[in-house]
Amino acid sequence: MSFPWAEQYTPKHPLMQWIDQRLPLPRLVYNSVGSGYPVPRNLNYFWNFGVLAGLALVIQIVTGIVMAMHYNSNAATAFDSVEHVMRNVNSGWFLRYLHANGASFFFVVTYIHIFRGIYYGSYKAPREMVWMLGLVIYLLMMATAFMGYVLPWGQMSFWGAKVITGLFGALPLVGEPIQTWLLGGFAPDQAALTRFFSLHYLLPFVIAGVVILHIWALHIPGSGNPTGVDVKGPQDTLPFHPYYTAKDGFGAGVALIFLAILVFFMPNALGHADNYIPANPLSTPAHIVPEWYFWPLYAILRAFTVDFILPAKLWGVLAMFGAILLLFFLPWLDKSPVRSGSYRPKFKIFFWILIADVLILGYCGGSPAEEPYVIISQLATMYYFAFFLIILPILSMVEKTKPLPNSISESVLHGEKAEAAPIGVTPAAAQ
Amino acid sequence: MAAVETSEAQVEDGVRRRDFINIAAVSFAGVGGAALLFPLVNQMNPSADVLALAQIDVDISAIEEGQAIKTIWRKQPVFIRNLTAAEIQEANAVDVGSLRDPQTLAERTQEGHTNWLITLGVCTHLGCVPLGAAEGENKGEFGGYFCPCHGSHYDTAARIRKGPAPLNLEVPEYAFTTDTVVRIG
Numbered sequence: 211m212s213f214p215w216a217e218q219y220t221p222k223h224p225l226m227q228w229i230d231q232r233l234p235l236p237r238l239v240y241n242s243v244g245s246g247y248p249v250p251r252n253l254n255y256f257w258n259f260g261v262l263a264g265l266a267l268v269i270q271i272v273t274g275i276v277m278a279m280h281y282n283s284n285a286a287t288a289f290d291s292v293e294h295v296m297r298n299v300n301s302g303w304f305l306r307y308l309h310a311n312g313a314s315f316f317f318v319v320t321y322i323h324i325f326r327g328i329y330y331g332s333y334k335a336p337r338e339m340v341w342m343l344g345l346v347i348y349l350l351m352m353a354t355a356f357m358g359y360v361l362p363w364g365q366m367s368f369w370g371a372k373v374i375t376g377l378f379g380a381l382p383l384v385g386e387p388i389q390t391w392l393l394g395g396f397a398p399d400q401a402a403l404t405r406f407f408s409l410h411y412l413l414p415f416v417i418a419g420v421v422i423l424h425i426w427a428l429h430i431p432g433s434g435n436p437t438g439v440d441v442k443g444p445q446d447t448l449p450f451h452p453y454y455t456a457k458d459g460f461g462a463g464v465a466l467i468f469l470a471i472l473v474f475f476m477p478n479a480l481g482h483a484d485n486y487i488p489a490n491p492l493s494t495p496a497h498i499v500p501e502w503y504f505w506p507l508y509a510i511l512r513a514f515t516v517d518f519i520l521p522a523k524l525w526g527v528l529a530m531f532g533a534i535l536l537l538f539f540l541p542w543l544d545k546s547p548v549r550s551g552s553y554r555p556k557f558k559i560f561f562w563i564l565i566a567d568v569l570i571l572g573y574c575g576g577s578p579a580e581e582p583y584v585i586i587s588q589l590a591t592m593y594y595f596a597f598f599l600i601i602l603p604i605l606s607m608v609e610k611t612k613p614l615p616n617s618i619s620e621s622v623l624h625g626e627k628a629e630a631a632p633i634g635v636t637p638a639a640a641q
Numbered sequence: 642m643a644a645v646e647t648s649e650a651q652v653e654d655g656v657r658r659r660d661f662i663n664i665a666a667v668s669f670a671g672v673g674g675a676a677l678l679f680p681l682v683n684q685m686n687p688s689a690d691v692l693a694l695a696q697i698d699v700d701i702s703a704i705e706e707g708q709a710i711k712t713i714w715r716k717q718p719v720f721i722r723n724l725t726a727a728e729i730q731e732a733n734a735v736d737v738g739s740l741r742d743p744q745t746l747a748e749r750t751q752e753g754h755t756n757w758l759i760t761l762g763v764c765t766h767l768g769c770v771p772l773g774a775a776e777g778e779n780k781g782e783f784g785g786y787f788c789p790c791h792g793s794h795y796d797t798a799a800r801i802r803k804g805p806a807p808l809n810l811e812v813p814e815y816a817f818t819t820d821t822v823v824r825i826g
Contacts (some may be wrong), residue, residue, distance in 0.1 A: 292688065302688070304680050
């Protein structure tokens with residue numbers, strides 16, 4: 211579906227007409243990321259991050275397939291094969307550092323993408339399905355990143371595998387059998403490594419599939435925009451190509467500069483030195499933390515220190531999974547009819563506190579499990595859940611929102627104040 | 642908008658500044674993408690550890706006249722054969738002009754070491770390992786090597802004499818570092 215004024219694909223060359231009648235693939239591309247997809251004309255740079263996440267996925271798949279040609283998923287030789295990639299394979303160091311830092315790049319842009327969605331209410335009707343598919347992608351990304359981190363079979367790989375599968379061990383009754391089943395043994399070993407490699411190779415393609423669904427679902431209502439006001443006519447939109455291909459291309463260039471700085475000048479800045487020590491089942495590293503993109507969740511996991519009806523360990527696991535699962539209910543927790551946070555003065559305050567809160571959780575998650583980080587994690591965890599379960603539902607009932615612009619084009623052309631009208635009031639000037 | 646663009650186009654003689662920026666940006670991205678392709682393709686070339694095996698030293702002092710050994714160079718078999726006087730004579734007696742791949746024994750060995758015939762043990766037909774290096778193996782009709790896959794016969798100078806192979810067994814680059822040690826590669 212698209213807006214009725216979308217440009218139509220009309221191939222002129224006879225060959226393109228011939229193809230279009232038999233396999234309308236060029237038409238699909240034209241209508242998805244070409245001139246045939248009308249996009250609100252007021253998107254800001256936060257709307258670049260979906261494309262950047264797609265770019266990151268491509269980088270990860272390409273460098274990953276290439277490294278799988280040299281990697282060896284045997285517990286005895288996996289560590290050495292990674293060193294082989296680093297030292298012997300032509301440009302291997304570049305490909306591996308690009309893959310390792312590419313994962314961080316992927317998560318950075320995805321987190322910005324997610325919080326963009328929260329701030330601008332991108333999860334609200336009619337885009338709930340877009341939001342939920344995005345969360346599915348995020349969950350798949352976490353599983354893929356975790357299993358990828360196990361493959362080098364260093365100390366952090368081994369103990370990461372042990373700790374993360376241990377999360378499932380916290381479940382009552384079925385926990386331990388599930389952990390044993392996941393690992394194919396009682397501790398991470400050959401069986402775990404081989405299956406993690408297999409799934410690490412598979413899941414990115416599953417992600418690619420869900421990405422297609424994500425974009426498909428997005429293109430039914432069309433992209434949102436910073437005002438949150440619906441598109442009303444052709445004057446509100448621009449064709450995706452060349453306007454947003456150019457804008458996304460520029461954004462991609464800037465983002466790739468940051469990735470290149472990481473890869474070429476500080477390739478191990480986000481990693482852990484301990485992972486350059488081969489896995490040793492008899493010795494846990496003194497300070498074991500996951501990769502930075504799991505730190506906020508790790509802090510929530512560790513925030514539960516007291517048994518209350520259920521064991522503290524189980525509370526931590528439930529809270530950690532709950533922190534993500536509750537996002538699936540966000541479209542129904544936040545009932546405010548105003549999408550964009552720019553027109554919700556109170557929401558905006560709580561939103562920025564949430565950002566700070568998640569950064570604090572991240573900092574605590576990367577720190578040792580001792581005071582004052584434990585108490586800070588506990589308070590930050592409380593705010594995280596309170597934001598979604600208490601603050602948002604109440605805000606959506608009591609908040610007095612600012613007047614919305616009549617339309618996207620008027621907000622662009624005349625400024626928002628001149629054309630603004632209170633929510634629910636249709637100004638006489640509107641078309 | 643259209644009117645503005647037309648007047649701009651007239652002022653700038655048909656080529657707008659934006660056209661230049663467009664071409665420059667896309668070219669820049671194209672060059673970057675192409676540069677990125679190089680490591681992706683080059684990683685499939687032999688890695689440093691494979692290239693490190695590209696040169697071997699072989700001690701040939703224990704090979705007696707009439708004997709041959711097989712060794713491995715670049716993961717491929719190499720035959721090192723200590724020819725007898727009779728075998729040398731037999732090889733030299735052949736009319737070179739009648740050969741499929743005309744070469745004399747002298748061209749296939751090194752001066753002062755003409756009794757040492759060093760060749761790859763790879764049939765030039767489709768890459769099987771010919772018989773004849775180990776004792777008791779079929780040496781073919783010409784007393785050199787015989788490839789069991791498709792019946793190529795090589796003579797005592799490892800030249801193709803009969804069968805489908807197009808060329809003589811390949812002589813790798815090598816040098817005698819001493820009288821008893823040869824460096825292949």
